[in-house]
Amino acid sequence: MKVQVLFFASLREALGTAGETLEVGEGCDVAAARALLAARRGEWQRLASPRIRAAVNQALVAEAHGLAEGDELAFFPPVTGG
Amino acid sequence: MKVQVLFFASLREALGTAGETLEVGEGCDVAAARALLAARRGEWQRLASPRIRAAVNQALVAEAHGLAEGDELAFFPPVTGG
């Protein structure tokens, strides 16, 4: 199945992309998708850090959150607004 | 010696005056001046209540605060600003 992956701020800049469409297997959770991306080595290893938060369909989720076809999966560093 | 006495808000209205010049003895403190006024009976007995605060020369003072010639002595109910 396909999920739409997004990257923000310093992570977006380091990866040189704002996102991509990612093919993942059935039953894939956030942790598995994160590991898949981090396995690309280089700057992608940033995704292995627990400091990089994940949101699915615009809500913060735990690593065990299961993904579904068409989900929007975002990764980003700790927020610094306000 | 003479002190300038002031009354505010509900106390001013009950007494029907915003203040007066009061003759007190040497060594008179706030408590004694308060008792002198309260002794006039009627509405003046309001001054005997500890809810009526006293200020000398525009600063809140204790009842034992000694008065001096020309002092400004104010009595008023609990404040309700803001």
Place this chain on the structure above:
Amino acid sequence: MAISVSVQSEDFDVGVEVRALSIAGVGAVASFVGRVRESQSGLFAMTLEHYPGMTERALHEIAVEAESRWPIAAVRIVHRVGRLLPGEQIVFVGVSGPHRGEAFAACEFVMDYLKTRAPFWKKEEDANGAHWVDARETDDTAAARWQR
């Protein structure tokens, strides 16, 4: 530290007051506006009496006390007197500083102390006539928590 206090019958402009507090080095401005509630109890108007001289002095002392407790940059207090109608603004307290925690704490401190220490008295008018407002115990409690 900049301290500014006004006791006036005229209304104030919150935008102007906050802008004046936004001086160099300031990252945070916490402010409070108190206003005459349009209550269901049918308030017609309220009149604020004060003790000229002592009021300004008390407000200034409260601001000085706030700056001695927190690292803040500026305090502004505006309090209206005279007759005010429902919906009108009564008081503005603004505190600016480098960080928000201190600005919030100092602003709330000034309001709590103002309520119990500054010589203002409210008289309310409704269908039953005019009556002086009683001091609220919650205000004394709010001020007491700052005692150290």
Place this chain on the structure above:
Amino acid sequence: MAISVSVQSEDFDVGVEVRALSIAGVGAVASFVGRVRESQSGLFAMTLEHYPGMTERALHEIAVEAESRWPIAAVRIVHRVGRLLPGEQIVFVGVSGPHRGEAFAACEFVMDYLKTRAPFWKKEEDANGAHWVDARETDDTAAARWQR
């Protein structure tokens, strides 16, 4: 309860925002303005990035959480995005309600949560170039005190 959230590049007018919060029954309006400090460290500018959609949603949820905790009348949040210069306003949070204690608490709660929960990221420019701001531990601590 009225909740209003705006994420925008344009500046905001504090006077207008506070007036909009001053609805019937409101006796207290607590508000906060965060701005870009004119720091000695020589900051040229700061750029705020956000996650369109999720940001508005997160801010709305924080406002809903505030109203579930305190009896308040209205919450207004305005957060700017894009490039901002020293002295410019970044964020406005205003809370109105019947009483000041609740308005202050809810306003501070919204700011604390916004700092740690809303997806905004700051990038600063100075003489050494541009760099992303690190999340401050004090912000996590500030938000943690509201946990129950």
